[in-house]
Amino acid sequence: MHAEVPSTAGSSNPVPYGAAKARVVAAALDLFTEQGISGTSLQMIADAVGVTKAAVYHQFPTKEEIVVATVEVELARLGPTLDAAEAEPDHVLALDLLLTQVIDLAVGHRRMVVTLQHDPVVVRLLAEHAPFQQFMQRLFRILTGDDASPAARVRAAMVSTAIGGAVSHPLVAGLDDDTLRSQLHRLAGTFLGGPD
Amino acid sequence: MHAEVPSTAGSSNPVPYGAAKARVVAAALDLFTEQGISGTSLQMIADAVGVTKAAVYHQFPTKEEIVVATVEVELARLGPTLDAAEAEPDHVLALDLLLTQVIDLAVGHRRMVVTLQHDPVVVRLLAEHAPFQQFMQRLFRILTGDDASPAARVRAAMVSTAIGGAVSHPLVAGLDDDTLRSQLHRLAGTFLGGPD
DNA sequence: GTCTATATGAAGATAGAC
DNA sequence: GTCTATCTTCATATAGAC
Numbered sequence: 001m002h003a004e005v006p007s008t009a010g011s012s013n014p015v016p017y018g019a020a021k022a023r024v025v026a027a028a029l030d031l032f033t034e035q036g037i038s039g040t041s042l043q044m045i046a047d048a049v050g051v052t053k054a055a056v057y058h059q060f061p062t063k064e065e066i067v068v069a070t071v072e073v074e075l076a077r078l079g080p081t082l083d084a085a086e087a088e089p090d091h092v093l094a095l096d097l098l099l100t101q102v103i104d105l106a107v108g109h110r111r112m113v114v115t116l117q118h119d120p121v122v123v124r125l126l127a128e129h130a131p132f133q134q135f136m137q138r139l140f141r142i143l144t145g146d147d148a149s150p151a152a153r154v155r156a157a158m159v160s161t162a163i164g165g166a167v168s169h170p171l172v173a174g175l176d177d178d179t180l181r182s183q184l185h186r187l188a189g190t191f192l193g194g195p196d
Numbered sequence: 197m198h199a200e201v202p203s204t205a206g207s208s209n210p211v212p213y214g215a216a217k218a219r220v221v222a223a224a225l226d227l228f229t230e231q232g233i234s235g236t237s238l239q240m241i242a243d244a245v246g247v248t249k250a251a252v253y254h255q256f257p258t259k260e261e262i263v264v265a266t267v268e269v270e271l272a273r274l275g276p277t278l279d280a281a282e283a284e285p286d287h288v289l290a291l292d293l294l295l296t297q298v299i300d301l302a303v304g305h306r307r308m309v310v311t312l313q314h315d316p317v318v319v320r321l322l323a324e325h326a327p328f329q330q331f332m333q334r335l336f337r338i339l340t341g342d343d344a345s346p347a348a349r350v351r352a353a354m355v356s357t358a359i360g361g362a363v364s365h366p367l368v369a370g371l372d373d374d375t376l377r378s379q380l381h382r383l384a385g386t387f388l389g390g391p392d
Numbered sequence: 393g394t395c396t397a398t399a400t401g402a403a404g405a406t407a408g409a410c
Numbered sequence: 411g412t413c414t415a416t417c418t419t420c421a422t423a424t425a426g427a428c
Contacts, residue, residue: 020393020394034316035316036232036233036234036315036316036317037232037234038232038233038234038235039234039316039317041420041421041422042421042422042423043420043421051393051394051395052394052395052396053422053423054394054395054396054397054423054424054425055393055394055395057422057423057424058393058394059393061423062422062423063422114314115314115316117314117361118310118311118313118314118315118361119232119314119315120230120231120232120235120311121232121235136366140367144367150368150371150375150376150379151379151382151383153367153368153371154362154367154368154371154376154379154380154383155379155383156367157361157362157365157367157368158358158359158361158362158380158383158384159358160361160365161357161358161360161361161362161365162354162355162357162358162361163354164357164361165313165314165353165354165356165357165358165360165361166350166353166354166357169353169356169357170332171336171340171349171350171352171353171356172346172349172350172353175346175349175350179346180346180350183346183347183350183351184350184354187347187350187351187354187387188354190387190390190391191383191386191387191390194386194387194390195386216411216412237402237403237404238403238404238405239402239403239404247411247412247413248412248413248414249404249405250405250406250407250412250413250414250415251411251412251413253404253405253406254411254412255411257405258404258405259404259405
């Protein structure tokens with residue numbers, strides 16, 4: 001049930017760098033999902049990892065840095081897709097590329113997405129976090145297709161929260177991942193390609 | 197900036213029942229919006245009201261009951277609209293009625309909606325709260341129009357989170373309320389009325 | 393990298409006076 | 411309805427040994 005954390009790809013060393021850090025982030029991600037950020041204590045994280053609070057503090061000087069690291073690990077999954085979408089000249093294809101990956105990520109995590117997306121602590125922390133801001137601007141630029149009109153902005157805002165929110169919605173709790181993915185992709189595509 | 201709390205309508209007494217309770221709920225709503233549920237302590241609420249923690253405990257035996265009361269007050273605003281929508285035989289008109297009111301409520305509160313909608317504490321609390329479940333079922337029944345197919349479920353889940361999420365989205369932070377309202381209404385209507 | 397031990401503060405909650 | 415005072419538990423955080 002723990003999310004995987006990327007290791008140093010291509011290294012011959014199986015546990016090369018930050019194995020302890022990675023364990024903390026993985027445990028934190030699970031707990032944040034279930035209890036929210038403020039509802040998760042360092043004690044809980046330490047217990048989940050199987051170490052003491054002091055050991056956790058040795059990896060991350062504050063709880064806030066754990067939160068930032070956790071969100072960054074998840075967002076990093078979108079990095080390559082964002083690169084590919086920006087390199088794609090046909091912006092309908094670019095949009096489709098991005099949509100597919102965002103939906104995959106959201107469906108794969110369901111409840112986690114909503115918490116990390118809307119928790120007031122996360123929102124405040126990431127608002128002060130420059131790399132995150134740039135990341136989001138790139139994402140929205142593809143979503144709006146360089147159209148800064150109110151209609152385009154509202155449309156992009158709706159679709160980006162609709163995907164994250166819908167995956168954890170009680171109405172779709174009974175749907176299997178494949179069905180949810182394909183419906184989300186179809187509906188989001190229609191919505192974004194619809195009339196102005 | 198404080199939200200109003202309904203008093204006993206039609207009473208000749210200006211502060212008839214639960215004035216103290218109402219002050220607590222109004223202060224809690226503001227704080228929950230800014231800090232989240234877990235990020236809001238009883239001390240903060242007491243300070244905002246201008247009394248001690250013990251006085252707050254006299255009104256609500258636990259913090260959880262403050263949360264439930266706060267959410268109930270907000271949801272109660274939708275009650276009359278839900279009645280009207282259910283009484284409307286033309287289900288396109290019923291949908292429009294509901295949409296207009298939900299958007300009004302969401303735009304009027306912006307940041308608050310997202311917190312109350314997605315906070316894990318609220319989600320857990322309301323999941324055990326029967327009146328809330330019934331309320332939501334009525335709402336979703338109008339949204340899906342008695343269609344329980346995966347397509348209809350995902351569509352309803354998307355639109356219900358899209359409205360709540362979009363109002364607090366950075367992309368629309370610069371839009372005035374009127375513009376946001378009309379765009380939301382137009383886009384949500386198109387989305388719900390679109391092809392299956 | 394992990395531990396024990398501890399400091400300091402704030403959390404939720406209660407008892408009982410006014 | 412509100413107060414003071416107090417309890418217990420848990421939080422974040424630090425110091426220093428292994």
